[in-house]
Amino acid sequence: MSLQQVKVRRSPYRDRREFQPIEGYMSVELEVCGPSTCGVESYLFVGSGEEKILIRDRGELKRQLAARELSDGLIQSIAKELVSEGESFQRARDPETQMVVPVIFGSSVKGNIKSRLQLTLRPSQGTAVTCIFPYRPLKGAPPVGTHGWRHFRIWQNSLAYTREGVCNATNSPEVCVVCDLLGAPGLSSLVSFGTFYGRGVSTTELSEGAVRLVAATPGSRFTGSISFRGLKLSEVGLLLIGMGYTLKGGKIDKMPVLFGSHKYRGLGGKVMGRVVYNVRDISTSSRCRGEYDVNPGRKYDGGGLDDVLTKALNRAYEEYGQYIEQIDESRAAEEVMRHV
Numbered sequence: 001m002s003l004q005q006v007k008v009r010r011s012p013y014r015d016r017r018e019f020q021p022i023e024g025y026m027s028v029e030l031e032v033c034g035p036s037t038c039g040v041e042s043y044l045f046v047g048s049g050e051e052k053i054l055i056r057d058r059g060e061l062k063r064q065l066a067a068r069e070l071s072d073g074l075i076q077s078i079a080k081e082l083v084s085e086g087e088s089f090q091r092a093r094d095p096e097t098q099m100v101v102p103v104i105f106g107s108s109v110k111g112n113i114k115s116r117l118q119l120t121l122r123p124s125q126g127t128a129v130t131c132i133f134p135y136r137p138l139k140g141a142p143p144v145g146t147h148g149w150r151h152f153r154i155w156q157n158s159l160a161y162t163r164e165g166v167c168n169a170t171n172s173p174e175v176c177v178v179c180d181l182l183g184a185p186g187l188s189s190l191v192s193f194g195t196f197y198g199r200g201v202s203t204t205e206l207s208e209g210a211v212r213l214v215a216a217t218p219g220s221r222f223t224g225s226i227s228f229r230g231l232k233l234s235e236v237g238l239l240l241i242g243m244g245y246t247l248k249g250g251k252i253d254k255m256p257v258l259f260g261s262h263k264y265r266g267l268g269g270k271v272m273g274r275v276v277y278n279v280r281d282i283s284t285s286s287r288c289r290g291e292y293d294v295n296p297g298r299k300y301d302g303g304g305l306d307d308v309l310t311k312a313l314n315r316a317y318e319e320y321g322q323y324i325e326q327i328d329e330s331r332a333a334e335e336v337m338r339h340v
């Protein structure tokens, strides 16, 4: 299979201080799939890179440390008191409750939404509206079993092309729409992602072979906010598309997206990394002018929120419809695995 060359549509990036037409933020929940929400029971792991250590018997450890002389025998016996629970989930102190809870940092959420948006905007008629970062030039489809083959299979309608590199504002002021929204080298993002706190989230240890980790359980909810400035309503719609939102018969629909580690093969017989994004409300600043009846200084929730989400998605489809191909990654990943 040879890859078709496509042009990337780029234009000069906008003034980063501009807050027109829409500035605001949305409260967002990231929910780990459970049977009642997406028909699949999934676990989520976003690693901290640290191992969680359990001490079997604190009293015994104290007594041994009091022996002072750090002989090999003592070190070995101390090691016996320590048990690795595996790699731990990222944790941080929740400013609201002062408790240390599992978290997903904004940079991970941003990476997930940005790469999903780039992949969902597939090329059409020789043109792409987005670059794909990181850029890995491919000669063809990676063979089954080689690095990245599952990712390629799922997103081949976007990846089976050769594009002219990635946007870099230090070389050129012309960038693609996704980089204009979410930033590129030398260009700040118009959208900021806060930390997502897992209030009341329970974790469990999962293992397979030498891999041991602590994952969030099905139905876990992480809440955070995403703020934006200077976006058109169609671009708010693009953000929603990156989160798995779509329109079905004119109505809002959503699909699970893949997030975190072990999302293709699972771990220890468990499905991993299926989440859904739920926008809970959208607030606009009083200094922006708004667009298409999305007004300044308003908080949209309930029915008013559905109306704004539908309008934003409609605007995105009007402007980018020929490029948008919303993929149900969870189903696509299952199919890829079934046909191995």
Ligand SMILES: [Zn+2]
Binding pocket: 130, 131, 132, 166, 167, 175, 176, 177, 178, 179, 180, 184
């Ligand atoms: Zn770009």
